[in-house]
């Protein structure tokens with residue numbers, strides 16, 4: 001039997017995207033119901049990093065579990081290469097605090113959560129019905145699918161291979177510190193632990209590492225993006241070799257992180273009835289892999305549009321979905337997404353030395369430009385200006401790589417004009 005229809009929105013999932021949008025809707029008085037296989041209070045498996053000014057801007061600095069002032073990268077090939085200081089704080093979110101931050105408004109609103117998995121979604125003029133594995137039917141005016149990057153319910157065009165950001169990391173104790181005390185290293189591209197042949201042929205990877213304090217460090221070997229993704233055993237081998245060259249061995253593994261998610265998913269079809277949020281809606285930044293900052297910045301506009309659409313005269317199911325997609329992916333953000341995907345396509349073709357030269361130039365841009373680029377907070381004209389400046393400043397090896405149009409690059413470039 002279908003419930004009476006008092007629920008406005010069913011949210012699928014209990015990850016960061018689901019809790020974020022559920023909280024924003026509850027705060028606006030929308031009647032929301034959650035559906036996820038696990039309890040929404042279950043701890044999330046991933047560690048979530050974010051730049052300090054992003055949380056400062058949102059007045060959420062208290063949600064950071066760690067904050068580093070000494071932030072840097074290495075773009076030279078030798079161990080003796082000096083660090084490039086970033087001069088911007090970086091933080092790791094306290095996952096329990098973030099979860100609580102979103103969970104609390106849901107609880108205050110008495111939002112019901114059902115344990116289960118969606119297996120099908122049906123639509124009619126008034127709204128949609130989610131069918132669960134157990135055969136329950138959950139009716140609502142609109143379904144928001146926040147069930148992650150591989151949702152079967154959110155349709156997007158097939159534009160060829162999707163690149164994955166892959167990483168293998170260890171949280172633990174090491175025989176010597178993998179980074180300086182109190183330091184955060186965004187990208188360490190030094191590669192003297194690799195043979196000549198590996199440098200020439202193997203996909204470039206870098207170390208992402210930080211000091212957690214009290215003798216505990218996080219060291220993660222990461223591939224920015226590649227299709228197919230770099231396998232975990234290759235990443236693990238590279239991490240251990242990198243550490244070994246510095247005379248460092250792993251003494252205690254407290255946690256292993258296996259990271260893999262799509263970086264350059266095409267935008268979803270914005271006419272469809274199911275509305276995505278988070279990984280399902282291609283919200284991962286195609287150049288950096290970050291998403292949590294975007295969730296925090298973009299949930300209010302989506303929730304506002306839905307709350308408005310539900311008011312008198314209430315929008316029909318199709319119209320409500322269209323309003324929601326429009327609020328989540330306005331034209332400006334669609335164009336920026338196209339630009340980022342175009343840029344990533346270039347980077348994926350770069351050799352290790354081209355990548356090192358590219359990032360050296362990128363981080364020599366004025367701070368507000370590279371920070372705005374990485375956090376997707378520049379306007380479209382400002383983003384284009386940053387990219388033009390990058391091109392002008394880049395050495396010829398990088399310019400040559402940026403100019404050649406191979407594969408689907410032209411198609412992606414045209415998307416900027418007509419997403």
Ligand SMILES: Cc1cc2nc3c(=O)[nH]c(=O)nc-3n(C[C@H](O)[C@H](O)[C@H](O)COP(=O)(O)OP(=O)(O)OC[C@H]3O[C@@H](n4cnc5c(N)ncnc54)[C@H](O)[C@@H]3O)c2cc1C
Pocket residue numbers: 012013014015016017018035036037038046047048049050116117118119146147148149257258259260261277278279280284289290291292293
């Ligand atoms: C290891 C790792 C590290 C990352 N690090 C960062 C980082 O540092 N900073 C950053 O900004 N981003 C990071 N990301 C990228 C991105 O933020 C994460 O992938 C994020 O978890 C995506 O959030 P989500 O809520 O969209 O999906 P998920 O976190 O994948 O959550 C999906 C939810 O949907 C549920 N679900 C699945 N199927 C169904 C179904 N059929 N019905 C109902 N519920 C369902 C799942 O059980 C889960 O609760 C990382 C990703 C990974 C994998």
